[in-house]
Amino acid sequence: MLKNCAGKIYSAVRFRNRADAGNALAEILAPAVREKGALVLGIPRGGVVLADIVAGKLGAGFDIVIPRKLGAPGNEELAIGAVMADGTDYINRYVVIALKVKQEYIEREKEKQVAEIERRQSKYRKAGLPYDIRGRKVVLVDDGVATGATAIAAARWIKKQQPASLTIAAPVAPAQTVEALRHEADSVVVLAAPPDFGAVGEFYEDFAPVTDEHVMAIMLRRGLL
Structure with missing residues (x-):
């Protein structure tokens, strides 16, 4: 059994799919994030699926950020x-x-x-669509973090936009990466931080690639494309 950064015990570290992981992440984030004006930002492609679920569950705003x-x-x-x-x-x-x-x-x-x-x-986004980050509680979501490189670059950009606070959230990340992320955000929420981390996909039963079309469909439904 592994204890995640939010303090809840999870007996399994394999998620059925991204929807399962997104629902689990939303449950953990709810006490701290369920407030008016919060914003959930997903990292394409897989993180967008989770961010959409988390934002919906928490009644928060939704958008994406694109590091590479x-x-x-x-x-x-x-x-x-x-x-x-x-x-x-x-x-x-x-x-x-x-x-x-x-x-x-x-x-x-x-x-x-x-x-x-x-x-x-x-x-993925309407041309010229501005970001609305300043002064908001922001949660940056991905479907898993390995080295942390993209999450860190995204976090540094988000902080330039002057949010009220920044939380980095993911279902799984190696313990050493979690420590690195803590230097880049106000808080880090990870459901499992196994010491024997190999690759993000190992922690999902279904980790099928997310297509551009899937991301675009979410953005269209959200009125951002």
């Missing part, structure tokens, strides 16, 4: 950091030094990922 992982040279799956559309970033200096990644590569990778963010923004 910066992949290592020759291994795009290995994160050396992450970036937001305006250049707000997080760079894992330990990994960069260990892999001897040059600054020129980092800048090229940032340009590449910013272009992808802009592509997704144009698909």
Whole structure:
């Protein structure tokens, strides 16, 4: 059995699917977040599914933020950091030094990922739609956190928008990542933080990829596209 950061005991660390995880996360967040004006922000693609559920359960506002992982040279799956559309970033200096990644590569990778963010923004949100974050209690949601790179980049961007507070929430994350996230937010809520963490998908029975179309359908229903 694992004790999550919110203090509730969960005997299982496998969720049926993202809907199951979203409902469990909403239950934990409810006492602290169920207030007028709260805003839940999902990270595409999988985090949008959970954020939609959490916002609905809590009666909170809903939107998305789009960070992108910066992949290592020759291994795009290995994160050396992450970036937001305006250049707000997080760079894992330990990994960069260990892999001897040059600054020129980092800048090229940032340009590449910013272009992808802009592509997704144009698909997922109305053109020119402003964010309404200032002074609100914000919950940043993903379907799981591994290295924490994208969550940290997103959190740093959100804090620039001057929210009243910021909570990072996910069903599962490795214990060492939870500690890193605590430096980036007012609070962190994770349902399970196993020491033997492998990959986010291991903690779901059904972790089928979320498509652009699924995200767009949620955004359309929410009036944001």
